[in-house]
Amino acid sequence: DPLPAGFVRLDDVDPTIRQDIRYAGSENFLRRKVDGYEAPVCILTEQAAKALSSVQKAMTARGLTLIVFDCYRPARAVADMGKWTREGGPPDPQWYPKVERGDLIAKGYVGELSSHSRGSTVDLAIAEAGKKSTVRPACGAPDTGTLDFGTGFDCFDPASETAHQPLAAEAAANRKTLLSVMRTAGFRNYAREWWHFTLADEPFPKQRFDFPVAAD
Numbered sequence: 038d039p040l041p042a043g044f045v046r047l048d049d050v051d052p053t054i055r056q057d058i059r060y061a062g063s064e065n066f067l068r069r070k071v072d073g074y075e076a077p078v079c080i081l082t083e084q085a086a087k088a089l090s091s092v093q094k095a096m097t098a099r100g101l102t103l104i105v106f107d108c109y110r111p112a113r114a115v116a117d118m119g120k121w122t123r124e125g126g127p128p129d130p131q132w133y134p135k136v137e138r139g140d141l142i143a144k145g146y147v148g149e150l151s152s153h154s155r156g157s158t159v160d161l162a163i164a165e166a167g168k169k170s171t172v173r174p175a176c177g178a179p180d181t182g183t184l185d186f187g188t189g190f191d192c193f194d195p196a197s198e199t200a201h202q203p204l205a206a207e208a209a210a211n212r213k214t215l216l217s218v219m220r221t222a223g224f225r226n227y228a229r230e231w232w233h234f235t236l237a238d239e240p241f242p243k244q245r246f247d248f249p250v251a252a253d
């Protein structure tokens with residue numbers, strides 16, 4: 038299906054950006070596919086995709102690449118995550134080792150209404166350009182194939198706060214690099230998650246979308 042006006046598939050803007058769209062599969066904190074993800078593709082607003090492509094150019098020059106884990110997230114996916122957290126349960130050592138499942142929204146790790154549904158928010162890391170990512174998330178181990186950020190994508194823990202201390206020097210330096218290149222391109226970080234960025238001048242600041250994430 039055609040995308041709503043103003044949205045693009047990232048691959049059409051910059052096919053060099055690596056994509057590992059976790060909610061389209063089971064390697065995520067729900068341990069199953071999330072509603073609304075029909076294909077593992079990154080969809081963003083045109084402005085966000087172009088801004089990300091400018092970051093990728095800086096990365097490529099350094100032998101690095103961006104890797105995106107989540108982009109536009111349909112409202113039905115946000116609702117699915119919310120319902121799932123409310124089912125409750127104990128901490129999960131891999132994804133939220135110190136938080137009850139039912140507290141993930143209250144603690145700010147999962148959005149009850151997420152900026153991702155506005156299309157200009159992205160979860161991402163930096164990887165070495167030559168190395169392919171194999172999935173090995175999240176707490177206590179960086180994702181294989183990404184630089185060391187201290188924690189992996191979607192490790193819901195205070196250690197994932199962007200400015201968390203103490204943090205090994207290399208992880209702190211990599212967080213600083215990601216923050217710096219993303220800020221230069223006009224993105225703002227969410228202080229609780231080093232991987233979550235929203236385009237400051239987003240085109241749909243008050244709208245939430247619900248079309249599915251589909252390949253074409």
Ligand SMILES: C[C@@H](N)C(=O)N[C@H](C)C(=O)O
Nearest residue numbers: 145146147148151152153
């Ligand atoms: C779930 C995680 N990847 C994330 O994006 N968290 C923020 C708070 C959100 O859901 O908007």
Ligand SMILES: [Zn+2]
Nearest residue numbers: 159160233234
């Ligand atoms: Zn996010």
